Amino acid sequence: MKELAVELFxxxxxxxxxxxxxxxxxxxxxxxxxxxxxxxxxxTKTITLEPRPGNRPPRIVETSSGMLNSIGLxxxxxxxxxxxxxxxxxxxxxxxxxxxxxGGRSVAEFSRMAxxxxxxxxxxxxxxxxxxxxxxxxxxxxxxxxGRIGExxxxxxxxxxxxxxxxxxxxxxxxxxxxAVEAVESGSRGISLINTLMGMDVDVESRRPVxxxxxxxxxxxxxxxxxxxxxxxxxxxVDVPVIGIGGxxxxxxxxxxLIVGASAVQIGTANFxxxxxxxxxxxxxxxxxxxxxxxxxxxLTGSLIE
Amino acid sequence: MSIPIRMGDGTIGESxxxxxxxxxxxxxxxxxxxxxxxxxxxxxxxxxxxxxxLRRPISVSDVAGEAIYFVIRVTGKGTRLIAGRRPGDxxxxxxxxxxxxxxxxxxxxxxxxxxxxxxxxxxxxxxAIRNTGQTVDIKLLYGxxxxxxxxxxxxxxxxxxETSVITEDGSSGRKGLVTDLLSRVLTGEGEPAAIYASxxxxxxxxxxxxxxxxxxxxxxxxxxxxxxxxxSCMGCVIAVKGEGERSYERVCxxxxxxxxxxxxx
Numbered sequence: 086m087k088e089l090a091v092e093l094f095x096x097x098x099x100x101x102x103x104x105x106x107x108x109x110x111x112x113x114x115x116x117x118x119x120x121x122x123x124x125x126x127x128x129t130k131t132i133t134l135e136p137r138p139g140n141r142p143p144r145i146v147e148t149s150s151g152m153l154n155s156i157g158l159x160x161x162x163x164x165x166x167x168x169x170x171x172x173x174x175x176x177x178x179x180x181x182x183x184x185x186x187x188g189g190r191s192v193a194e195f196s197r198m199a200x201x202x203x204x205x206x207x208x209x210x211x212x213x214x215x216x217x218x219x220x221x222x223x224x225x226x227x228x229x230x231x232g233r234i235g236e237x238x239x240x241x242x243x244x245x246x247x248x249x250x251x252x253x254x255x256x257x258x259x260x261x262x263x264x265a266v267e268a269v270e271s272g273s274r275g276i277s278l279i280n281t282l283m284g285m286d287v288d289v290e291s292r293r294p295v296x297x298x299x300x301x302x303x304x305x306x307x308x309x310x311x312x313x314x315x316x317x318x319x320x321x322x323v324d325v326p327v328i329g330i331g332g333x334x335x336x337x338x339x340x341x342x343l344i345v346g347a348s349a350v351q352i353g354t355a356n357f358x359x360x361x362x363x364x365x366x367x368x369x370x371x372x373x374x375x376x377x378x379x380x381x382x383x384x385l386t387g388s389l390i391e
Numbered sequence: 392m393s394i395p396i397r398m399g400d401g402t403i404g405e406s407x408x409x410x411x412x413x414x415x416x417x418x419x420x421x422x423x424x425x426x427x428x429x430x431x432x433x434x435x436x437x438x439x440x441x442x443x444x445l446r447r448p449i450s451v452s453d454v455a456g457e458a459i460y461f462v463i464r465v466t467g468k469g470t471r472l473i474a475g476r477r478p479g480d481x482x483x484x485x486x487x488x489x490x491x492x493x494x495x496x497x498x499x500x501x502x503x504x505x506x507x508x509x510x511x512x513x514x515x516x517x518x519a520i521r522n523t524g525q526t527v528d529i530k531l532l533y534g535x536x537x538x539x540x541x542x543x544x545x546x547x548x549x550x551x552x553e554t555s556v557i558t559e560d561g562s563s564g565r566k567g568l569v570t571d572l573l574s575r576v577l578t579g580e581g582e583p584a585a586i587y588a589s590x591x592x593x594x595x596x597x598x599x600x601x602x603x604x605x606x607x608x609x610x611x612x613x614x615x616x617x618x619x620x621x622x623s624c625m626g627c628v629i630a631v632k633g634e635g636e637r638s639y640e641r642v643c644x645x646x647x648x649x650x651x652x653x654x655x656x
Binding site: 114115117138142143145146149156159305356357360 | 443445615
């Protein structure tokens with residue numbers, strides 16, 4: 086449906102619905118149920134220079150209308166990704182855009198990752214993970230700092246002509262526009278947010294933390310209002326496209342993000358509970374645009390009446 | 392070979408309590424009953440809305456024609472909600488998922504070691520072993536904490552099977568742990584047996600230690616809290632012996648059934 090097509094950073098996406106990094110594996114895991122070709126964009130799990138085993142289990146725990154995870158960027162590493170995951174993604178992507186999400190422990194690692202990913206034929210954009218709550222080096226506590234964000238984004242942009250999107254954390258919510266502005270001034274052509282909120286859970290019998298890593302990141306419907314607030318703040322502060330993430334389970338949730346200023350959305354945790362959620366959201370948006378006689382879904386972006 | 396993963400609804404045919412906290416559910420009309428391997432599971436949702444958020448991984452207990460059977464113990468919010476559903480209600484399923492039990496060729500003796508609700512996948516396994524066509528000796532060893540939790544194996548669809556029961560407090564059958572039964576069986580005869588174990592972690596750890604020195608294969612069905620069940624979220628990993636060092640494997644994707652000698656407890 087052409088009314089759902091959106092243009093971000095000079096690229097057309099067939100619809101504004103993407104999967105959030107780390108919630109759709111490498112695409113293949115879901116392929117019996119839903120094809121990545123239906124998406125506006127497939128966003129890979131965070132890829133790092135070296136393979137990472139991830140954190141000590143238990144790694145997830147359910148909370149009220151949400152979940153905490155402490156996966157810790159477990160991934161196969163960039164060389165294995167290129168060798169064993171990328172060919173499948175390329176073959177099955179259809180008209181979907183592909184955004185590679187990259188992580189790193191240092192400016193040099195981000196720089197090398199950007200160069201390596203940039204060389205892959207068929208990648209449409211790079212999303213820089215500045216916001217993982219579950220690793221010490223290369224996680225939110227070290228990267229989501231004013232000054233540091235600019236350094237990383239400049240280093241990434243120096244190595245690639247692809248659009249660079251900065252994925253921000255909500256954990257320093259009151260500074261979030263400042264971070265977005267710094268990312269944009271450093272060359273970021275889009276901002277995606279939010280990543281998970283830091284949290285923890287405790288077993289009252291053993292009096293131990295439930296997660297092996299003690300703390301984790303909260304996701305799921307519980308964080309939707311935080312995501313909307315953060316997206317509104319950032320969309321009001323920058324003039325690049327903003328991608329709204331956090332707690333979307335239906336097309337109505339996606340619409341809320343668009344209305345407060347997002348140009349597209351990413352769906353995360355809901356893929357775990359309803360593997361067909363992206364398809365349902367796309368169909369829901371189609372019906373909404375048709376029923377409300379909008380010429381294009383883009384006209385909803387930032388249409389909040391205050 | 393694994394069959395495609397699908398998502399669908401099923402209608403509850405019957406829901407029968409087998410013990411104080413354990414029930415057996417039949418689901419019809421799912422269209423998902425064909426080709427399920429013993430030990431495979433479905434991600435199940437039995438409620439509307441987002442709380443509880445995640446589906447619950449439930450292993451298939453048996454399949455008869457189009458009907459799928461689950462044996463479920465109430466351990467928390469999700470399983471309590473499933474228990475509250477009545478005949479005619481619909482459940483949402485994603486599956487079948489994971490790698491189930493393999494029946495190693497060339498073994499005449501098969502020992503099924505169950506701790507608690509770990510017994511759930513064994514009726515389908517026993518059927519699959521019988522269906523290999525060989526004359527085989529299948530023993531079911533079943534341990535529970537006490538008689539209130541003891542599942543009546545006669546109603547689980549095992550058919551004729553030599554069963555030994557043991558409870559921790561001796562309120563039914565012998566008194567002790569299921570591993571006491573296993574050690575008796577293993578020391579009794581010489582011919583190697585294929586051993587399949589399913590139950591809580593401490594039990595599986597004890598079985599692993601006990602089987603050291605035994606020449607037959609050991610397969611264990613592991614339990615873990617799961618996010619997606621599809622291999623995507625990386626949440627349900629356990630440690631296994633990898634090349635050189637330990638590695639983390641997804642229970643939903645590489646398991647739930649693992650080579651029992653590879654798991655690091």
